[in-house]
Amino acid sequence: MATIVILGSGIMGTALSFPASENGHEVRLVGTFLDREIVESIQTTGVHPDLGLKVNDGVTAYQLEQAKEAFEGADVVMSGVNSFGVEWIGEQLADLLQPGQKFLCITKGMRADEGTGDLQLLPDKIKEYLDPELAEQISWNAITGPSIAGELAVHHDTAVVFCGHDKDDLEYLADLFRTDYYHVWTSTDFIGHETGAATKNIYAFAAGFAEGLLRKQGKENDKYVMYNFGAAIFAQGQRELRSFVKLMGGNPDTADGLGGVGDMFVTSMGGRNVKAGTLVGQGIPFSEVRDQHMKGVTLEGVAAIKVVGKALGPLTERGVIKPEEYPLCRFLYSVVAEDAPLDIPWDKFFQDLT
Template sequence: MAKIAVLGAGIMATALSFPSSENGNDVHLIGTFLDREIIDSIQKTGVHPDLGLKVNDGVTAHQLEEAAEVVHGADVVMCGVNSFGIEWAGEQLANLLEPGQKLLTITKGMRADDDGTLKLLPNVIKSYLDPELAEQISWNAITGPSIAGELAVHHDTCVVFCGHDQDDLDFIANLFRTDYYHVWTSLDFDGYETGAATKNVYAFAAGFADGMLRKAGKENDRYVMYNYSAAVFAQGQRELTSFIKLMGGNPDTATGLGGVGDMYVTSAGGRNVKAGGFVGEGVPFSEVRDRLMKGVTLEGVAAINVIGAALKPLTERGVIGPEEYPLCRFLYSVVAEDAPLEMPWDKFFGGLK
C-alpha cells in the first residue's frame, strides 16, 4: 500500500482517486483555496459535488491548511490543479515536496518566454523548487484520453504515464492499474506532455462546424459538416505532431493515445468546443469570453493564447518557418483579435500544390 497525496480536489484529481483507492492505497485529497466547498462536501457527505459521486472508502479529504502534514511521508504527490493555477502550485509544492518523492502531474498546458521558448508545465513547477530538491524528485505525468466522469464510473479508460525513470513509472502505474483503468508507460516525457498541451488548442476549432450549422438553421439537416470537421482535425493532428518534434519528443507519440487519441476525446465536447460553437455562429470571441461564457475556465483558449502568441517570435528567430502551424496561427487571430471565421484552407497540409 502506498500513500498518495493529491494537491487539488477537482473532478479529474478526484476521479483518479477511484482506481488508486480500489487498489488499497491510502489516498488524500487536499483542496486548494478554491476547493473549500468541495472538501466540506466530501468531509460531511462523502460526495464530490461536481462529480455527483461518493468517493471511495480509503479517500480522505483535507483543507489546504493540512497540506504539509498530509504530504509528509507520501510516496506519490499528485498535482491536480488546472493550468491557470500552475504557478501557485509551484509555490506550494516547493515548500511541500520531500526528497525521494514521486510527483505525478495531470495539469496540461504550456508557458512561453518573451522569445517564444515554450515550457511544459511540469518544468514550470520544477523552476519553483530549489535545484537540489528538484533533482531528488521523480517527475511524471498522466496523458491520454480521459474524461473524469467516465473514469469515476469505471468506463474503460486507456492512458499513458510518462516520466524519466522506468522503475518509477512501473511503481506508479501499478498503484493505479485496474480492470477498467488501463495504463501504459513511456519515457517520451516531452512528447507526451507536448501532445497533451497542444491538443487543447484544436479542441476549440472542433466546435466551429456545429455553430455554423446553427447559424444557417441547418442543425437538423440530413447533411452536416463532417467533411469540414475532418479536415480541421487532420490539420490539427499534423500540427500537434510538428509541435512534438519541435519540443524534442518522438513524433510517433502523436499517432497514439497521447496524440490523436487525446485530441479525439477533447474534440468530442466540453467547454472549449462550446466556445468554438459560439464563434461558428458568428459571435466574436471577445463576446463569448466576456458575456456568453464569462467566468468559465477555457483551457484550450488559454493554450491558444500562449502557444499562438509564441509562434511570432519563434518565426522571427528562424526556429520555425512562416508557413508552419497555419491553423494555430489562425485560431490565435480568432481569440486574440476577433478575426472572422475564414479558414485558411489553402495553407493547410503544406499548402496547395
C-alpha cells in the same frame, strides 16, 4: 500500500482516487483555496458535489491549511490544478514536496518566454519554484491520454500513458493505478507526451466551428451535417500537433497514439472549449463569447492558443519555424486575440502534400 496525495480536489484529481483506492492505497485529497466547499462536502457526506459520486473508503479530504499534514510521509504527489494555477502550485509544492517523493502531474499546458517565444512544459515550470537540490531528488512524471473524469470515476474503460524519465518509477506508479477498467501504458518520451497533452487543447476549440456554422445557417437539424469540415480541421490539427512534438524534442510518433491524436479526439467531442468554438462558429466574436456568454468559465484550449499561438511570432522571426508552418494554430490565435472572422485558411493546410 502506498500513500498518494492529490493537490486539487476537482473532478479529475478525485476521479483518479477511484482506481488507486480500489487497489488498496491510501489517498489524501487536498483542496485548493477554491475547493473549500468540495472538501467540506466530502468530509461531511463523502460525496464530491461536482462528480455526484461518493468517494471510496480509503480516501480522505483535507483543507489547504492541512496540506503539510497530508503530505507527511506520502510516496506519491499529484497535481490536479488546471494550467491557470501552475505558478500557485509551484509555490505550494516548493514548501510541501519532500525528497524521494514521486510527482505525477495531471495539469496540462505550456508557458512561453515573452521575448524568444521558447515554449516550456508545465512540470518544468513547476520545477523552477523548487530548490534545485530538492528538484533533483523528486521523480518527475505525468499522466496523458484520453481521460474524461466522470467516465473514469464510473469505471468506463479508460486508456492512458504514464510518462516520465525512469522506467522503473513509471512501472511503480502504473501498478498503483492499473485496474480492469483503468489501462495504463508507460513511456519515457516525457517531452512528446506532455507536448501532445498541451497542444491538443488548441484544436478542441476549432472542433466546435462546424456545429456553430450549421446553427448560423439554421441547418442544425439538417440531414447533411459538416463532418467533412470537421474531419479536415481535425486532420490539420493532428499534423500540427505532431509537428509541435518534434519541435519540442519529443518523438513525433507519440503524436499518433493516446498522448496525441487519442487525447485530441476525446477533447474534440465536447466540453467548454468546443462550446466556445461553437459560439464563434455562430458568428459571435470571441471577445463577446469570453466576456458575456462564457464569463468566468475556464477555457484551457483558449489559454493554450494564447500561449502557443503568440509564441509562433517570435519563433518565426528567429527562424526556428517557417512562416508557413502551423497555419491552423496561427489562425486560431487571430480569432481569440484579434476577433478575426471565421475565414478558414484552407489553402494553407496540408502544404507538404502538394
